[in-house]
Structure formats: C-alpha cells, structure tokens
Amino acid sequence: MPTVPAADRHPLTPLFDPRSIAVFGASERSGSVGAQVFRKLAASGFAGKVYPVNTRHKTVMGHRCLPSISKAGQPVDLAVICTPAKTVPAILKDCAAHGTKHVIVLSAGFGEADSGTAMRDELLAIAQKSGIRVLGPNCVGLVRPWLDLDATFLRTTAPKGSLAIVSQSGALCSAISDWAEPNHLGLSALVSLGNGLDIGFGDVVDFLADDPKTKAILLYVEGVRNGPAFVSALRYATWHKPVVVLKAGRSADASRAAATHTGALMGNDDVFNAALERTGAVRAMTFAQLFAAAEILSFGQKVRGNRLAIVTNGGGAGVLASDRASELDLALPSPTDETVAKLDGVLPEHWSRSNPVDVIGDATAPQFGAAVAACLEDDTFDGVLAMLTPQAMTDPEACADHVIAAARAAPGKPVLACWMGHTSVVTARSKLSQAGIADFTTPEGAVDAFSILAQHKRQHDLALEVPRPRHMPEHDIAGAQAIIDGARASNRNSLSQIEAKDLLSIFGIPTDKSHFAKTEEALESAVASVGFPCAIKIHSPDISHKSDVDGVHLDIQSLDEAKTVFREMTARTARLRPQARIQGVAVEPMARIRDARELFVGVTRDPVFGAAIAFGLGGTQIEVLRDRSVSLPPLTEVLARRMIRKTRADRLLDEFRNLQAADRDAIVDVLICISDMVSALPEIGELDINPLLAGPEGVLAIDARIVLTDPADAGPHLAVAPYPTHVDLRETLRDGSVIHIRPIHPEDADQERDFVANLSPNARRLRFFGSSRGLTAEQLARFTQVDFQREFAIVALAENGEDEQQVGVARFHVNAGGYSANFAIVVSDAWQRKGIARRLMGELVREARRRGIKKLRGIVLRENEAMLDLVRALGFTVEKQPDDPDVYAIEFDLTEN
Known part of the structure; x- marks a missing residue:
C-alpha cells in the first residue's frame, strides 16, 4: 500500500497517533491530575517518547523532567496540559514556539460556569493565531488502546477493540471505560471533547471515518458548535461504518416568540433530528440505548x-x-x-x-x-x-x-x-x-x-434511494434578490404580502394575487380588480398572525360589505394592537381549489444548522395541531416525499369519503421550490405559507410571510453544502456541437447509471481499473449524492432532442487537510477526442484553485494514452509507480500559473 504523503495525512494525526508526548504538570504528588496522566502514559507501553514538563521537579517517576518543552531537543507531536487554567496561555505560546501543534487541555476554568470567559477567549485566540489544535479544555483526555496510549486521568483503561466513543461528558467516558473490560467491549478510541472550544465532533468523526481500527462510532452530544462540519463528517463516516448519536437536552424548549408559525413550532431538537437524517446516523434516545449500541x-x-x-x-x-x-x-x-x-x-x-x-x-x-x-x-x-x-x-x-x-x-x-x-x-x-x-x-x-x-x-x-429525473427550472435569482434589496432599502426586515407572493411566484409556487388598499377609496379599485367573492385581510408588518386580531374575512359579496369590513377591521386592529403600523388591507380573490386540504410550509434559521424546512397540517389551528416534519435543504424529490410521509397530513391527502386525493406531486414541487429559494437566498430568515391549499388540481399559496435576516449575523446558511451554482456553462466543441457543463445532481442517477453501463469494456476498465459492468446501488448513490463541501462533481450533457444526455463526468475528492485532491474524468466512447475532457479538466482546476487546493492528483493506466497526452499537454507531471509499472501517478501543481 503506497505511503500517504505527509501533506495528505489527516490534520489530527499527531493528536490521535503521536510519536512523542509532553505532559505539563507531571509530578509524583498523590492525587494530582498530572501525576495520574504521566503515570498512565509512562506505564502503558506507549512506544513513543513521553516527556514530563514541570519547573518544580528535576525528575518525575525516574524520568528527567524538563523545565520547558523547548528542552526536549526534538519536535514533540502532542502536549497534554494538566496545570491550572491561568498557566495555559503561556504554555500554548511555548508549544507554538517549539512547533507542537496539537494540545490536550485537561484544565477547567474556561467559562464552564460563566467564569473564565476572558481566559477562554485568550486561549482560543492564541490557538488560532499559532495554528494549534486544542482538544478540550475541561476534558478527561484521549485513549488510543491500539497504541497503548492513555492520556487521561480515568481510573481504568479500556481494552483494544473496534468501537470509538466521542463524548462531551467526562463522566460518560469514565463510565464506559470502567464498563468496557468486564463486558468484553474493546475500543479503538475514547475521546473526551470537554468544552469543545476548538476541536469538535466534526473534526474527530472526520478522522475516525478513515481510521482502520474503528468499525463503529458512538457520540454523546450536548451541543454542536459547527453544524456544517458535523453534518459533512457524519455523512462521510456513515458510508463506511455505523454512527450512533445520543443527544442530551432534547426536551429543552428552543422555540421563541417568532414572527412566523414555523419559528414558534420548531425547536432545536427537530432540526438536530433533521440533520442526523441527512447523514445516515442513528439516534439513541437514552443512555441505556447507547450502551446497548456499544455492546x-x-x-x-x-x-x-x-x-x-x-x-x-x-x-x-x-x-x-x-x-x-x-x-x-x-x-x-x-x-x-x-x-x-x-x-x-x-x-x-x-x-x-x-x-x-x-x-x-x-x-x-x-x-x-x-x-x-x-x-x-x-x-x-x-x-x-x-x-x-x-x-x-x-x-x-x-x-x-x-x-x-x-x-x-x-x-x-x-x-x-x-x-x-x-x-x-x-x-x-x-x-x-x-x-x-x-x-x-x-x-x-x-x-x-x-x-x-x-x-x-x-x-x-x-x-440509496435515488430521485426520479426532474426538470430543473431556472429561477430569476436576480429578480428575487431585487425584491429583498428593495425591502432592505426601505429599512424593513419583512416582505409585504405582495412582495412575498412575488418571490414565491419567481420560484414557481402558485399564489393568488393580492391587491392593497390603504383607504376606502383605494378599496374600490382593488375590489374591482379582484371581483366577487373576495377575501380581505389586514395588512401590517407588525402583525404576524392575522387571526389574532380577527384580521381575515372571506366570501365578501359586495362593495358595501367590503367597505364595512375595511372600517371594522382597521378600527379593531388599532384598538387591539395600538403600536402596530396598519397599512390598510389586502384584497384577494377567493381561492378556488376543489376538495382542498389546508397545509403549511415553513422555513426557520437554526443558529447551528442553518435553514430548516417544515411541513404539516395548516390553518388557524396550526399551533394546536403541531403536525410537522423537518428537513434540511437542499431537498430532492425523495426527501420531500419522505417529509410528507412523516406527518398526519399524509393520510389526509389520500382519497377518503367524498374527497378526491390531493395532488402530491404539486406539494412535492412546492417543497423543492422552497428549498431552491432558501438555498439561493441566505437573507431569508423565516418563512410561512399558511395555508397552502392542496386539492386534486394542484396547490395554491393563500397567505405568505417572509422575515429577512442579516446573513453575516445569522450563523450558517446551510448545513448541507448547496450545489455550486457558479458552475453552469455551455461550450461549443470542435465539431460544432454544444455541451452543457454543470454540477451533478441526485436526479441525474438514471443518466449516470446509463452512462457507465454504455461505456465500452475498455473505457470502464480505464476508469475503474477493473471489468465492472455497471454501478452498484451504493456506488450510484455516492456518485450522485455529492457532499460538495469535500467533493466536486460535474457532468457534461449533450442535447438529445428536448432532453440532455450525459456524455462525460469529472470529479475530485479533497484529501484530509485540504492540501490536495484526487480526481477522475471519463468521457463516453462516442464523444471522445472532441475536447470534452480538456474542458472538464479546466473546470476541475478552476474549482480546486477557488478552494485553495495546492495539488490535483490522479492515477492513470499506462495504456490510457489519450489521458496521458492530455495531462502532459496541460502541464501535469507523470511518473511511473515504482511498485506497478502499468500505473502512472499524475500531479498538477495549482500554485503555478
């Protein structure tokens, strides 16, 4: 097996697999953390060098004690700090000066109980400035049984095995360590995150996903700091091994007084569940279930x-x-x-x-x-x-x-x-x-x-479920942005009813048209535009739920009735909400959806996981019904249908009694369009469509409210990396034909399957280094459900009548640390030597440079002369593999022009 270049090793390798360790605060004082940690390391059989560091001692347990890490005489991979919190910043600076970039801080006193926050901020600032990665503080340390490494003050040491435990609770680490041996439970790693100030779940899971000794991962989570990193790491890990998560605090009520129904209905735990579902991880609900999973x-x-x-x-x-x-x-x-x-x-x-x-x-x-x-x-x-x-x-x-x-x-x-x-x-x-x-x-x-x-x-x-092929509509993003910018220019943090419905229409969601009237005179014109019967709704940016002020009247049959409703509604609203800005009323045609069910679709912005979409039963009793399912964008048809199936609304959409079945496809389209909207517009903080009427002929958004947010202050936009929409171009080939190059979508699964199946045996062998006849279900899912945070995949499509046919695909996967990426390109036999591969390679190079990747690497069989000619022409270095003369390693230095 070829040696992994140092630059491509996982950034946390010196933490998990160190060759040398320095223990700050090591001593022989009974009961001290430093004494316990050093004793365990020195007696564990760890093959590397262990240095005690303490200015008060010349020797510790027979080992020469260093006054500082600089006296080690050689680089030290890992520092374990057991000294009081006030000493930690200076120690970090010493480590940075000596080149030690990985530190475990066992010390407490860094803001755990609303004290020590200044010291916490100082520790983080030093770490970030010097490039040091910190595990902790306030943790019990790290155990790697296969290396005989126990850098903890736990009473017992777990035996070797294949299970990795990552926990924010030191008490849980202690319990599992004590429980493991008598229950024949072997561990590959036991990681205590403590405060998780720097190294978090995403970092650790990312390492363990490729750790050959780890066959399954268990997490005990109290809180997640970096939602996108957490989701990406779990998505990657679950392709290789089971991941089970126990989340504490699920009953905590994270809802708030929100401007939309969605914000009030959806709590943090709903969003956490949605995040796990996007990763493939399994959630345990109790300690007992976590221990059962461990066994x-x-x-x-x-x-x-x-x-x-x-x-x-x-x-x-x-x-x-x-x-x-x-x-x-x-x-x-x-x-x-x-x-x-x-x-x-x-x-x-x-x-x-x-x-x-x-x-x-x-x-x-x-x-x-x-x-x-x-x-x-x-x-x-x-x-x-x-x-x-x-x-x-x-x-x-x-x-x-x-x-x-x-x-x-x-x-x-x-x-x-x-x-x-x-x-x-x-x-x-x-x-x-x-x-x-x-x-x-x-x-x-x-x-x-x-x-x-x-x-x-x-x-x-x-x-492994793949969505059906779907027409991808092109939305007027510039027009949508103009609506938001107009509201911002007016110093408003919410859209008017007309603006909100215009925005929905841009993204293909059917709405009824609203006409506004500030006065009774303007009401006549609005009613004339709409006709009878009509609906009148109060219009105020300060009233989220119109029913609270009896602000909706339906089936108005005449102008006199409309004027009466106008006067009474505005007067009543002014009396009930004297601080509200009343801007008149909205006049709308009565919705004509036969056998309609009232649904709602909403969006809220979670501070950890970003935008989340909710679906369920709607209407005026939405808070009472509390029927909801939650998912993270971007959505596919499969995910949208799964959302619907989880709700009580699901059964109401079927045919029953005298009602015909509602158009599920239209509801799915709305969910995907909402996903497209929030993916494209990070300014959307909250959104409500309530009700969304759904019947056998389609859907209609009756009432919509959209609240804006400042993307810079709202936390992450999306936890699941969105499609890189900046890559979308049409290229004319040498023979005059035009190809469309864009990111691969999950909906491309059928095309990807057919594309690989139709490659000649030789083309498949050159791409897959074997005689595979086609893609397995797992390969198909992995190739089309791309995590664009750590991968990049594009397809070349040629016109085939009214449709497009895949004729090429290119992708790269970013190696650990982001220094390099491994790439692959394949073009269908009939479309080779037309310049497609060169254009695809150009996009890979541009994207890699955009991400700051330094090297693009690949493996090419000696007989693949066309690819070798291409990469040589583009400036790649080409070298024979010393252990296999039939294979060439190719590399492109992206730092050169």
Whole structure:
C-alpha cells in the first residue's frame, strides 16, 4: 500500500497517533491530575517518547523532567496540559514556539460556569493565531488502546477493540471505560471533547471515518458548535461504518416568540433530528440505548432488516421483549410452517408455535439451542434474541453452549442473548460475550440493541434511494434578490404580502394575487380588480398572525360589505394592537381549489444548522395541531416525499369519503421550490405559507410571510453544502456541437447509471481499473449524492432532442487537510477526442484553485494514452509507480500559473 504523503495525512494525526508526548504538570504528588496522566502514559507501553514538563521537579517517576518543552531537543507531536487554567496561555505560546501543534487541555476554568470567559477567549485566540489544535479544555483526555496510549486521568483503561466513543461528558467516558473490560467491549478510541472550544465532533468523526481500527462510532452530544462540519463528517463516516448519536437536552424548549408559525413550532431538537437524517446516523434516545449500541456494535454485527425472532423459556420475558419491539417498530413475524414443523419435532408439546418462540421452562439445553438454530435458518427472520430465565431445571451454561454453536453455524445473522438474573448466569454470560454474542441483562436492552442495527440498515437503504429525473427550472435569482434589496432599502426586515407572493411566484409556487388598499377609496379599485367573492385581510408588518386580531374575512359579496369590513377591521386592529403600523388591507380573490386540504410550509434559521424546512397540517389551528416534519435543504424529490410521509397530513391527502386525493406531486414541487429559494437566498430568515391549499388540481399559496435576516449575523446558511451554482456553462466543441457543463445532481442517477453501463469494456476498465459492468446501488448513490463541501462533481450533457444526455463526468475528492485532491474524468466512447475532457479538466482546476487546493492528483493506466497526452499537454507531471509499472501517478501543481 503506497505511503500517504505527509501533506495528505489527516490534520489530527499527531493528536490521535503521536510519536512523542509532553505532559505539563507531571509530578509524583498523590492525587494530582498530572501525576495520574504521566503515570498512565509512562506505564502503558506507549512506544513513543513521553516527556514530563514541570519547573518544580528535576525528575518525575525516574524520568528527567524538563523545565520547558523547548528542552526536549526534538519536535514533540502532542502536549497534554494538566496545570491550572491561568498557566495555559503561556504554555500554548511555548508549544507554538517549539512547533507542537496539537494540545490536550485537561484544565477547567474556561467559562464552564460563566467564569473564565476572558481566559477562554485568550486561549482560543492564541490557538488560532499559532495554528494549534486544542482538544478540550475541561476534558478527561484521549485513549488510543491500539497504541497503548492513555492520556487521561480515568481510573481504568479500556481494552483494544473496534468501537470509538466521542463524548462531551467526562463522566460518560469514565463510565464506559470502567464498563468496557468486564463486558468484553474493546475500543479503538475514547475521546473526551470537554468544552469543545476548538476541536469538535466534526473534526474527530472526520478522522475516525478513515481510521482502520474503528468499525463503529458512538457520540454523546450536548451541543454542536459547527453544524456544517458535523453534518459533512457524519455523512462521510456513515458510508463506511455505523454512527450512533445520543443527544442530551432534547426536551429543552428552543422555540421563541417568532414572527412566523414555523419559528414558534420548531425547536432545536427537530432540526438536530433533521440533520442526523441527512447523514445516515442513528439516534439513541437514552443512555441505556447507547450502551446497548456499544455492546452490539463492538461485535461488528449487521442485519438485513428489522424482523426479530425471540426465543425464550419464560413467557413473561417474551412479552416484555415483544412490547419493546412494538414500541420501536420492529417486526415480529411468525415462523414459517416448515420451521413450526421442525420445532414440533424437538420441543415440548406445549411450545407457543408463534413468535416469541416460548420453548417452555422445562426445555433442555439441546432443545433451547435447536429453537435458536431453526429460527436462524428461517428466512423470515433477520436476527434472533435468545432469552433465558434461570429455573430449577435450567442449565444456563449448557444453554449458552448450544446457542453459541447455533450462532457459529449461521454467521450471517446476529444472535443476541439475554440471560436474566445474576448469580446463576454470570458464567454463562461470560461464555456468550467471549464467543462474540452480545449479552444483555434486560429484555428491553437486548431489543434496543437489535433496533440500533435495524435503524442503521434502514438509514443505509434510505441513502440509496435515488430521485426520479426532474426538470430543473431556472429561477430569476436576480429578480428575487431585487425584491429583498428593495425591502432592505426601505429599512424593513419583512416582505409585504405582495412582495412575498412575488418571490414565491419567481420560484414557481402558485399564489393568488393580492391587491392593497390603504383607504376606502383605494378599496374600490382593488375590489374591482379582484371581483366577487373576495377575501380581505389586514395588512401590517407588525402583525404576524392575522387571526389574532380577527384580521381575515372571506366570501365578501359586495362593495358595501367590503367597505364595512375595511372600517371594522382597521378600527379593531388599532384598538387591539395600538403600536402596530396598519397599512390598510389586502384584497384577494377567493381561492378556488376543489376538495382542498389546508397545509403549511415553513422555513426557520437554526443558529447551528442553518435553514430548516417544515411541513404539516395548516390553518388557524396550526399551533394546536403541531403536525410537522423537518428537513434540511437542499431537498430532492425523495426527501420531500419522505417529509410528507412523516406527518398526519399524509393520510389526509389520500382519497377518503367524498374527497378526491390531493395532488402530491404539486406539494412535492412546492417543497423543492422552497428549498431552491432558501438555498439561493441566505437573507431569508423565516418563512410561512399558511395555508397552502392542496386539492386534486394542484396547490395554491393563500397567505405568505417572509422575515429577512442579516446573513453575516445569522450563523450558517446551510448545513448541507448547496450545489455550486457558479458552475453552469455551455461550450461549443470542435465539431460544432454544444455541451452543457454543470454540477451533478441526485436526479441525474438514471443518466449516470446509463452512462457507465454504455461505456465500452475498455473505457470502464480505464476508469475503474477493473471489468465492472455497471454501478452498484451504493456506488450510484455516492456518485450522485455529492457532499460538495469535500467533493466536486460535474457532468457534461449533450442535447438529445428536448432532453440532455450525459456524455462525460469529472470529479475530485479533497484529501484530509485540504492540501490536495484526487480526481477522475471519463468521457463516453462516442464523444471522445472532441475536447470534452480538456474542458472538464479546466473546470476541475478552476474549482480546486477557488478552494485553495495546492495539488490535483490522479492515477492513470499506462495504456490510457489519450489521458496521458492530455495531462502532459496541460502541464501535469507523470511518473511511473515504482511498485506497478502499468500505473502512472499524475500531479498538477495549482500554485503555478
């Protein structure tokens, strides 16, 4: 395997895999953090050099103690600081001067309890100025068992394994470290983030995603500082391994007095859930579920689905497990007739003949094992939970032996065990764990663990869903921006009803036209433009919800009635809201949507994850109904339909009684158009469409309110990197044909599949270095659902009648640290030697330079002469690989002109 160039190693490699460590505050004083940390490092078997640093000592535990890190005589990868908070800034400066760029600060006193904030700010300023990365402060440190590295003051050290734990809680780190060894739980890393002042979840998960020793990642989250980095890292990690997240504080009410319904309805936890759903990570809801996830994932188990078989010798235990499975939406199908017949031949006469498979309390160990084996052989089930209650005639160890044998005979399905009790089952549990079978003490814990596996499989399958091809409308972004700029020029932070509806119309959302009237005289003209029947609504930038002042009147049939409504509505509003600026009324035609359902679509701006879109039932009772699903833009058709399915509104959209089914496609289009709008316009802080009428003929936005925000003060715009719309051009080729070059979209999945399938065998081999005939579902999803924060992918499209046909694709993936990127280009056989590859390469180079990437790298087979000629002509260096003469490494220096 080729050595990774130093510039391409992950920036946190010296933190996680250091070759030398300095411990500031190391001593022999009993009970001190510095003594505990240095003792553990010195005695752990860590192969690197460990330096104690303390001006008060000449030696510590037999090691020469340094007065400063500069006396080490050589560079030091990692500094662990155990000294009081007031000393930390000076130590950071010393580390920077000596070239140590990675520091763990165990010390507290940096703003944890509204004190020490000045010192916190100073620490961060020094770190940022000097380029030092800081883990902590106020953390318990870092454990890397495979390196025999324990830079913590925890009482115990976890054994080697494949599970990484990342936590903001030092107490949780302590509990897992203490729990790990007796439960045969091995770790690849234990990371305490503490305050997470600098290094956060995104940084750590990004490293662990490519860590070969880590097979699964568990996170305990109290808060996220960098939403986009968190989402991007989790998206990347979940392509490779399971990620389970426990989020504390989900009941905290983050809603506020907002100008829109959406802001009042949606809390931080809704947005956090939406962020996790975009990443493919699984959420645990309790500590017990997190520990269950740790146990099951440490054995590397996977499932094909959510169908669980429960085998038990106690009916009550089976009922408890069944109840928990039902709460978690797990399936408990009945065994097949063949399995029933097989078990009839071996089990006691009165066994349950259903799921749970109750083998009866007097079943022998061979009978218990036979029941587990039969369920493992039954394709109805995706996993088996074996539960045992110790009874007088039961041999727990013998039962464990038979379950282990059954599991080894069917390695494709997970077996979970729950030997209830303690005294009589301790040895049996140990046998099960040592044999690689996750063992739990309660039925609920075991079912929770299986649910984690099933959720991971479901999240993975959802990620493979590809949206149908869809016409991508071109919106008048300049016109939309002009509307916002006009409001800003008038010193307004919200759009008028006319402006809001004009903005919706620009993005393809059907609206009814509003006409405004400040006076009764102006009312006559507005009513004449609209006709009867009409609706009249109060118009004031200071009234968010018109129903609060009885500010909506419908089915007005005459001019006299309209004038009466005008006078009464404006007077009543002035009385109820004396501070409100009343700018008259809006006159609108009565909406004509047959069999209409009232829905709402909204947008709010989360301070961590940026814009979030909500959907649900609308109307005047929206706060009472509180029906909502939340997702992060940009949306695809798949994501939009998933949003609808999660709500109670979903069933109301179907045909029932005398109502025809609503046009779901039109609702999906609205959600995607709203996504396009908020992706293009970072000034949109909040938005409400309520109601959005939906019927069999389509949809109509009746009322819209949009609140603006200053993008510079509103936190991140989007957590999921948007499409790079700055790349959209048409190029004329040598033969006169025109190609369209733009970023790849998820909706391009069908075209991408056909493009690869239609490549000649030789072209596929040159691109994929093998004889693959096409893309797997996972490859297709990864190639089209691009994280543009760490990747870049563009397609070349040629006109094919009224449609466009993909004829080329180019992409690069940014390596760790952002110094270089690996690229690939392929052009369909019939379109080669027309200049497409050169144009695609030009766009890759421009984008790489825009991102500050220094090197573009690639691998080319020796026989790919056309590509080698191209890259030589463009100025790439071309070198044979010393370990494979058929492969050339190519590189382009982007720092040169």
